[in-house]
Amino acid sequence: MKNKKDLFEKSVHGIFLILGLITVGCVLLITVYLVMAGIPAIKEIGLFKFLFGKTWESTSSNPSYGILPFILTSIYGTAGAMIIGVPIGFLTAVYLAKIASKRVRETIETAVSLLSGIPSVVYGLVGMMVLVPGIRVMFHVADGASLLAAIIVLAVMILPSIIKVSMTALDAVPKEYEDASLALGAAPVETFFKVSVPAAKSGIATAVVLGIGRAIGEAMAVMMVSGNVANMPGLFQSVRFLTTAVASEMSYSSGLQREALFSIALVLFLFLMLINATLNFFLKGKRKE
Numbered sequence: 001m002k003n004k005k006d007l008f009e010k011s012v013h014g015i016f017l018i019l020g021l022i023t024v025g026c027v028l029l030i031t032v033y034l035v036m037a038g039i040p041a042i043k044e045i046g047l048f049k050f051l052f053g054k055t056w057e058s059t060s061s062n063p064s065y066g067i068l069p070f071i072l073t074s075i076y077g078t079a080g081a082m083i084i085g086v087p088i089g090f091l092t093a094v095y096l097a098k099i100a101s102k103r104v105r106e107t108i109e110t111a112v113s114l115l116s117g118i119p120s121v122v123y124g125l126v127g128m129m130v131l132v133p134g135i136r137v138m139f140h141v142a143d144g145a146s147l148l149a150a151i152i153v154l155a156v157m158i159l160p161s162i163i164k165v166s167m168t169a170l171d172a173v174p175k176e177y178e179d180a181s182l183a184l185g186a187a188p189v190e191t192f193f194k195v196s197v198p199a200a201k202s203g204i205a206t207a208v209v210l211g212i213g214r215a216i217g218e219a220m221a222v223m224m225v226s227g228n229v230a231n232m233p234g235l236f237q238s239v240r241f242l243t244t245a246v247a248s249e250m251s252y253s254s255g256l257q258r259e260a261l262f263s264i265a266l267v268l269f270l271f272l273m274l275i276n277a278t279l280n281f282f283l284k285g286k287r288k289e
Contacts, residue, residue, distance in 0.1 A: 039263075051071070067242070074241045076151075077151055084155035096108055120219075123156065123221040146236045147233055147235055158212075165207035169200035219241070227239060242271075
């Protein structure tokens with residue numbers, strides 16, 4: 001009986017190990033492919049001209065492949081979405097996990113689940129029909145398709161990830177921590193923010209990382225509301241993100257233009273890896289402290 005149990009445990013361990021290695025292998029395969037496909041264009045164009053050039057004219061008679069507008073737009077758009085979405089998502093998660101009644105929690109959780117299941121194109125369609133005209137009328141601009149519209153759409157799209165993961169982390173905090181804080185005379189709200197939230201900071205940080213990944217990687221909805229024009233970023237300016245630059249031209253690209261699009265994908269991939277590595281570094285440092 002014991003031998004069978006040991007054999008079963010070893011088999012399960014082996015299956016999980018294989019699945020983990022497959023996942024790592026897929027990441028390595030994607031990395032190698034992007035590097036091999038993206039480096040040739042960077043070599044031909046020049047690293048400085050590619051990263052810091054302000055003009056993208058890939059189809060002109062004298063093409064220019066500068067992606068600085070795309071990089072800055074992605075940074076500003078993601079940062080703006082996080083500034084709006086993270087506080088809303090975090091406070092909503094604290095409310096649902098610690099304060100809301102069971103009925104309210106179930107109702108809002110259902111709504112959040114529905115929000116996470118809505119396709120990107122629907123977010124973009126609603127943004128085109130409601131948000132873009134609203135910005136045009138409210139701010140008296142020529143066209144509401146702008147960086148501001150993209151920021152608002154992205155902020156709404158990252159809410160489900162932040163709320164769900166943060167709630168899971170807060171629910172996992174042992175109740176004894178809160179009981180001890182309340183017994184020492186702390187107010188419930190003080191306990192939630194000074195005991196529960198610090199205890200769940202790792203999970204909350206993971207929620208933020210997932211939100212950043214969703215914001216940076218979104219293409220369809222952003223393309224529909226941002227104007228998709230290769231301008232330097234401005235709040236009411238039509239702009240193009242790194243993701244939309246690849247998605248909008250890949251279908252008809254060829255030659256150096258196609259290679260340059262793979263180089264943009266490589267920059268986006270490295271950008272995501274840098275953000276994840278930075279956040280993990282700070283989180284590990286805080287754990288050691």
